[in-house]
Amino acid sequence: MVEGRAEVKRKAGLRLWLSAGWLGALVLVALLAPLLAPNDPLAQDLFAGRLPPFWVSGADAAYPLGTDSLGRCVLSRIIFGSRLALTVALTAGVITCIIGAGLGLLAGFWRGWVDVVVSRFIDIWMAFPPVLFSILLIAVIGPGVFSIILAIVVIDWTRFARVVRAEAMAQGAMDYVASARVAGRGRMGIMLREVLPNVLPIVLVLLTLEMGIAVIVEAILSFVNLSISTDDPTWGGMISEGRSSIHQAWWVLVFPLVTLFLTVLSFSQLGEGLKDRFDPVLR
Amino acid sequence: MTYLSVRDLTVRLKDGPALLRSVSLDVAAGEVRGLVGESGAGKSMIGKAILGILPRAVEVVSGQIVLDGVDLLTLPPAERRVRVGATCALIPQDPLTALNPSRRIGPQMTDRLVDILGWSRANAAARVQDLLAEVQIVDPARVLRQYPHELSGGMRQRILIASAFAAEPRLIVADEPTTALDVTVQKQILKLIAGMQARHGTALLFVTHDLGVVSKVCQSLSVLYAGKVVEDAAVRAFFAGPKHPYSAALLAATPKYTDPDAGLQPVPADVIAAVRAEVGHG
Amino acid sequence: MGLLRTILLRLLTTAITLFGVAVIVFFVIRVVPGNPIAMMLPPGATDEDIARLTALYGLDKSIPAQFWIWGAGVLQGDFGTSITARQPVLAMVLARLPATLELSVLALLIAVLVGGAAALTGTRLRQTKVEGGIDIAGGMALSVPDFLWGLLLILAFGVLMPIFHISGRVTPSLDLPFVTNFYLVESLIRLRLDLTLDLLSHMLLPALSLAIPLAAIIAQLLKQSLKETMHLDYVTLARTHGYSEARVIWREALPNALLPTLTLVGVQFTFLIGGTVIIERLFSYEGLGNMAIDAVINRDLPLIQGIVILFAVIFTGVNLVVDLMYAALNPRLRHG
C-alpha cells in the first residue's frame, strides 16, 4: 500500500465535503435566485450582445460573466438555470429510486414469477440505447419538464432494480432472514423491516449518482432543444448556444459548462464517497 | 559437492515479524534433502526464497542463497530470474491450480525450453513428449493438445513433474507434491518423483510434513520450527535418534509409517514450550 | 455440443428481446397520450387532413391489427416512409449507419488500446505511484459522461489549440471518390491517405469523447482481473521458469483475465453506441444519431421507429457477439 488507511479516509472525507459543499451552495443559489441574479435572465438587450466577462476589456460591469448573442446576462441565466437542473435532479432521482428499488426488492426477495417478469423487463430495457429511448419518449409526449422527468424514470429504473435485486437476493439467503421466518414473521414484514434497512445504504449511493445523471440528461435534452421552451434559462440550452458561437464568444459556452461539470462531478464524487463510507472494509 | 547453500537467511513480512530466522541448509548435487515442520513453519517460504518468488509483502533481510557458487541475492533481478529458470524447477503442491487453464499442455511445457533455453520448437516438442512417456502418461501426443480441465489431478501432477524435469535442472524444489492428491495416487506420485530424481541425478529439496515420506526418499533432512532450523541431520542418524527434543517429539507424533494404525500422539506441551523459548518465540 | 447449444439458446433470447423492443416501440408511439398525426401536421391542419393521414398510416384500425400490419412490414424490411424526406426509412437509415459504425468502432479501438495499456502498465507497476496515478485518472474519466468530455475537447482542441476539426465528418470541399458510405474504410482501401487523415481529424475528438469513459472502465476491470490472476499458482509457477514480469503478465495472466472483462466491456460498448446519438449532434457528425435527433425535432415517427429498432438490433447483436466470443474463448465451454 502506498498510502495508509488514515490517508485514504482523509482524502475520501475531503472529497465528500467538497462535493457536498458545492451542491449545498447550488441549492441555496437556486432558492435565492431572484435575490442573487444581477439581471433578469430573460431580458434581452440587443445593443449589449456578446459582451465579454468582467476582466476582459470591453466588458460591462452590469454583466459580470458577459452576455450572449441576444444580450442576456450569462451569470443570471446560470443562476436561474440551476432551478430546473436541481428540480429535475431531485424529482427524477427520487421517483426513479422508489420505483426501481421497489421492483428490485420485490424481485430479489420475493423471487418466483415477480422476479421472472422484472428480470425479463430489465433485459429488454438493456437493449435500448438510453439517450435514444428518452428521445423517443419525448418525441411522443412532447418537450417539457414533465417529459424529462418521465424519460429519466422510464429509462433508469433498471439501474436501481438490478443492484437492489441482487442485494436483496443476497440478503434473503442470510441466516437472519431464515431465523425471522422461523420466528413466524410474515414475508412482507421481514422484507420491509429486515431486508430493506440493509439495502438502504446502496440505494442512497445509487440515488446520489442518479441525480448526477438526471442533471446531465436534462442538459442534453436542453442542448438538443427538447427540454422546456428555448427562452427559459437552462444550462444545456446555454451550452448549445455557446457551442454555435464558440469562436466569437467563448464565455457563453465556458461558464455554464464549468457549472454543469462541477455539479455532475460533485454528484458522482458524493456518490463514490458515500460508497466508501458504507464499505465495511474502509470503515 | 554442495550445489545449493542457504546461509543465515532471514526473511520477514515488510514492517512485520520475521518468518525465517537465520536459516541455513545445504543440498549437495544429486542429493535429496527433506524439509519438515508443521504447517506455517516456513517450509514453503524457503522454497520461494530460493526460486525468487517471494510474495510482495515479504522481504529478505539478510543472508545468502548460494547456487552453484553464486549468491543469487547479489544478482540483478533479470539475471537471477534467467539463472534460476535455467537450473531450478518447482513441483507445486496443488496440481489443480498450477496449470494455466486457458492454454494447452504442450505450449505450457515447451515455452520455457524455447524461450529461455533457446531450443528449437521441434526439439522441445520431442523432449516433452518423451518426458510425458517417462512419467507413464499414455498417448502423450494427445495429452499435449489437451487443456488442463480435461485431465485428472493425478495426470496433472504427472505433467507438472515432467515439466519440472524438462530443462534438466540441477535442483528441484518439491513443495508437498502429494498433499493435495488422493491417498491412492500419493504413493504412485512419490515413487515417480523418486525414480525420476534417481535417473536424472537432480538435487531435490523435498518439502513435507510427513516424516514417513522423508524416511523413504531423502538422504538428509532439516527440521523447521517457527522459521528456524532446529535440526539438520542425515536421515539414518535422525531416525536412529533425533538430537533435538522437538524433532524427537515430532518423530513420536508421527504414526509409524510401517503401522498406520498405531495412532497419533500429540507433541507434548512442555516440549513445545521449551522449543518456543529456544527459538525466541513468545 | 456445448457451443452449439449455447449459440442456439442465445439466438432465441436475442429474438425474444428484439420482439420485446419492437412491441415497446410500437406501443410507446401509439398508446401514449397525444395524437401523433396531429403532431406531425403543421398547426391549422383540418380534421379532414388528420383523418386522411390517419388512414394513410393505418391508425384507424385496431391496435392489434396495426401491430400485425406493421410487424409484417418490418419483417420484410418495410419500415415505412419518412414524413419529412419522403423516402423509404430503411434506405435512409442504412445510408447513415456506416458513419455511426465507423465512429463507434474507432472509439472502441481507442478505448481498448488506452484502457488495455493502462491496465497492463498498472499491473506491471502495481503498488507504485504510477498505479495510483492510473487509478486517479480513471476515476476522473468515469465521473464525467461523454457529453461533457466532448464539450471539453471542443474547447481544448477546437478553440484553445485548434488542431482538429470540431464539426462534420469530412471537409466538404474535398473531392470524394467514395462509392460506399464507409468513408474511412474506403479511403484506406483506395490508399487515399490524405482523405484518411482528413476523416480522422474530424472523427478523433468525437471518438475520444466516447472512448474516455470506456477506456477508464476497461482499465479498472482488466487491472482488477489481472491482479487477481497474478496471485494464482500457475502464474507463480511460470515465474520460476525464468520469464520476465512483462511476459508473465502478457502470456500467463492476460488470457485468463480477459474473459471476465469481455462480458462487461460488451455491455459498456452498447452504452458507447447509445452515446453516439448526442456526440454526433455535438460534433455535427452526419450519422444515425444526428438523424435521430432531427427526426424527433421534426416528429418524423416512421423514421424514429426505424432508427430505434436498428439501434436495438445493433445492441442485441453486440451482446450476442460478445456472448459467442466468450463461449469461443473459454476452453471449458469449447470442450464441454
Ligand SMILES: Nc1ncnc2c1ncn2[C@@H]1O[C@H](COP(=O)(O)OP(=O)(O)O)[C@@H](O)[C@H]1O
Ligand atoms: N503472502 C503472505 N503474506 C504474509 N504472510 C505469509 C504469506 N505467505 C505465508 N505467510 C506466513 O509465513 C509463514 C510461513 O508460511 P509457509 O512457508 O507457507 O508455511 P509452511 O511451512 O506451511 O509451508 C506463515 O506464518 C504464514 O502465515
Ligand SMILES: [Mg+2]
Ligand atoms: Mg507450505
